[in-house]
Amino acid sequence: MQKIGVFVCWCGSNIAATVDVAKVIESVKAIPDVAFASDYRYMCSEGGQDLMQNAIREHGLTRVVVCACSPRMHEATFRKAAEAAGLNPFLLEIANIREQCSWVHKDKEVGTEKAIALAKAAIAKVRFNSPLQAGQSEVVKRALVIGGGIAGIQTALDIAEAGYKVDLVEKKPSIGGRMSQLDKTFPTLDCSACILTPKMVDVAAHPNVTIYTYSEIEKVSGYVGQFEVDIRKRARSVKADLCTGCGVCQDKCPSKKTPNEFNQGLDNRSAIYITFAQAVPKVPVIDREHCLKFQTGKCGICEKVCPSKAIDYTQEDEIITQKYGAIVLATGFETIDLTKFGEYQYGKSKDVITSLEFERLTNAAGPTEGHLQRMSDGKQPKHIVFVSCVGSRDVSGRGKEYCSKICCMYTAKQAMLTREKYPDTDVTVFYIDVRTPGKGFDEFYRRAVEEYNVHYIKGQVGKILEQGDHLLVYASDALSNSHISLEADMVVLATAIQPSQDAKKLATMLTASIDNNNFFTEAHAKLRPVESPTAGVFLSGVCQGPKDVPETVSQAGAAAVKVLGILSKDTLATNPCVASCNERICSGCLACENVCPYGAIGGEEKTVINLNGKREQRVVSVVNEALCQGCGACTVACPCGAMDLNGFSNKQITAEVDAIC
Amino acid sequence: MQVNEKEQAAEIVRRSGTDISKCMQCGKCTAACPAGYKMDIQPHRVVWELINEHVDVLQKAVTPWKCLSCFACAERCPRGVSPAALIESVRLSIIRQQGENCITVEEIPAYIDEKMPQQAIVAAFRKYNK
């Protein structure tokens, strides 16, 4: 008979307020093989762990059940503690009486009853737990960073600096991301390019970093320490090793009517183009959709003018397959589509623009070379209206329910910079709330109001009409309870941001989860904010949630540290909860092989001892424990029950079912 | 029977079927309101007054009689609140309490001119023909 120890945590009042802990103890003590039961205010504290360890030693406990918070929280903590006391860590089970009991039930009697039932189910299960030994798997000492914005660049640099190889994959022709499009950064007003470009150069020059631009992730397989990734390196049609980046090709290219993505479509670019002056690598790409050579077969001017013979129309996409120990997602963001916000006339009036377009308009490298002018007539606007929360905090289905976080600050920045450069231009900002939590943020916003006389109105814009050469803005002033209308020359919409469209595809490939808004989910909102729930996959930057540059850089560094934690090890302990096949019963139908998502099961002709104790030769399933991830698909496909899963065996689950019903 | 303002406010909100706790006083409704310039209490302020259970001031205001029931406020509200429904509910509270109306249905044709939107005419007949 087992000697089971049961420990019930109060979690302060989190559990104890809804669960009568003493009654749970009393009930489980009545179970014959429960040798010890005790409660503690905080089981996860040192005192609680000591209590458990002492009980294991003193009472010779062979199994332990901890009734506490979710196993997702502290299962590892308690298992480690049990191991330190000499018990195999897999002989411990958690009864989740907090998240799945005390926090969802209000009545104490009901809560107590359920806690007892959950404890009994865990006890029933733990009786059939068997000691498991974690195996070892090798770690590939190379990291993959997906996304070449400031988040990806910083993560890659940090990993490379620590001495590990890292590949940086960027979808666009150049690294740099959103930050390379910005003019200045708040709250210090540094020039964005001035602080970003050196980093771009650093990462490109670093011997440990390989950059794949104009490339996308095609396929991911494997697991932490041993990911195998296919990268599709799209054909640039330009030989990167020969190109000097002189730019003659783009000057001479006759196809110059393609909206320039880098300038948010405010101007046009040629079909062969270098994204921007500081692009890394400074190698153009041919946009085959708009290239005359590719579309009509006639042209080939770039090839003729290229002094270094770098143009190659025959280049094809290349698939690079590489193994990685860890992967960092840094896929960034884009602004939301504003077609549902007809009242702003965005897309109808050229003078209604998004704030990202405004960044390009004020950027010295932008379409107007930094001169603030209207896209309609090139005149300098005399009155600019900024509208915040366009599509943010919106539950109507038109926008996003979350706060995009960065808009208040960049709006203050844009308003302030406008007033500084063009003192004769009036600036009005419509806001719902001005949110400035951050170092120097509120001071920055107040400066905009106090020193630069930016006119902040709490209210929203309800309708914009084009009237002659200016815009008529109907708005509200919520504080004065009035309905106002004013004339403006330009309206800037602080558009909500959303994760990059690629996030969902990548989430599926990496089996990393995403939330309802397509932001990647962290393993724990507070304690594991840069880890995805999938081991070995980490999150950096806005792909996890809205962030400004400093926050992004901090998270990028944090993600790098987590990667280093893996790469610095030679081997990782594998999950011992893998499938195992009872060869005596296995009939060799190999249904298991068919359903295994990891190719971890194969049929082998073996001499086995049959149920009558005789040797015989037949096909049986063999599980490769290094490849098995423990999903259990095979156990159900197996008709005779020969295939079982460690840690979630047929007997364990059935015992739980029996205990509950 | 005189009921207190608190209960009255709760009744008005209940009847409107809108969740005023969702309102974040952004003023989008007011900005979108085509009749806002004639109102003494702007749509967002109507919500605010109801949150604070000020029914008296709403019943004495001209706002309930100026709302066109075009529902632009509800359409534009980022939080799914309907000030129009609240205003309608306030108006009903006045009518039901006092048996009064701002104008009678017979008086409406005199107000109609060519510029008046169809919706406003229909809304006016609907509102005053109780």
Add this chain to the structure above:
Amino acid sequence: MQKIAELIKKEAESLLKENKVTAVWAWQPGEFYYDNSPVCFTAPEQLDKLVYNEFCPSNLGKYLMAGSKKNETMAVFAKPCDTYGINQLIKDHRIKRELITVIGIPCSGMIDIKKIKNQGVKGIISVSVSGDDVIVTTAYGDKNFKKSEVLLAKCMSCKGSDYMIADKELGEKMEVKCQKLNPEDGVKKLEAMTSQERFAFWQQELSKCIRCNACRDICPACSCEQCIFDNQEAAVAGKASANTAEEQMFHIIRAYHVAGRCVGCGECARVCPQGIQLGLLNTKFAKDINEFYGKYQPGADDDSKAPLVDYKFDDVEPTISAKGVR
């Protein structure tokens, strides 16, 4: 059929004489004329006992399993319907394809002796068939029947005269001539009933079960080393039929385990001593699979992926308002 029996005998003789195989699986007469049973011949001189007539319904495929483990070369005679089961056994790695020689033999339908006996016929000595005429010679004289009226139920829903696997085919192909039955008709009839009626039907039907396991033993898809019902670890063990609920579970679980692998041979229902309409359960699964995931005939090949170990991204969702569920 007599002519084919001769062909079979000759073929078996040459296979054994030339040492092409070490064993030949066929049928031999039983105690009565109508209960021929499977037999394994290992020498040409044993072949006198070989028989093939309208009373050889059993599929010999499953008998090859033991020899396959010992790497014996074997030949097996297989009616068209038997070839489905043999394929399934090969697919389940219970028989090694390279060890066996499958010889397809034509069949015009097997006779259900119960149907004859139910007509009050006693003391049967022999049965002779010519075309649609069946003459039953009894101790009390001859009785005449139409073959199409005394066929086994499974033959009335014959899948055709083609062999799904055959290294050699003997004789001319034959057809079963009768009013064909679609096994899905029974399922549809049940589906059209109310939930309460269906429950009552199955209670009645499954309560007849005596857990003799005949259905399991005959089934070409039930080829496990150890059945899950005999596996103490599996929590469903228990040979005794304790009550209705457990009997229900036995047949549900058995049907579920063979879902997508059941070739629809109808042997389970044939051998059931209690006459439980097991086909209604297995056909329901087959029908559902066909409807939900596209047509699939287990045993038609030996390498396709069975529906339950396969998926499509846009499979139907398990909602309760689905088609076929009332």
Add this chain to the structure above:
Amino acid sequence: MLESEACENTNYNPLIVAFCCNWCSYAGADGAGTARKSYPANIKIIKVPCSCRVNPLFVLRAFLRGADGVILCGCHPGDCHYTSGNYYTRRRMKLLMSTLSYLGIEDGRMRVEWVSAAEGNKFSETMNSFAETIKSLGENVKLRDLRCKK
């Protein structure tokens, strides 16, 4: 007779077993807890690594032992932590549910729902609605093994 027992218990509190996959639905259940989104206490959760670990036998076992409802929750199709586990679940459970109905068991005693780790709200809503369904169906008398009932 079985039918008569359905009415014996007036204060009916159905017993429900919920199988939840570790990566999505169990985390979703935790999310419901963290957000204090309540659901009936008679729903007891069994954690499995993936919904594809749930053998129809476990479901039948629960019914045999007297569970009034069984609900299986997994990651949304396409989001399985193990890539394809829930696709198998979908087929297996679809067939099982169809068969249970065919056997005359009330539709709705068993349910499959996809609940992601981020859907704490959905988890609680699903559980509340399932408990309501089971309440309206009454006790599971058809599949219950009386011998096992405590």
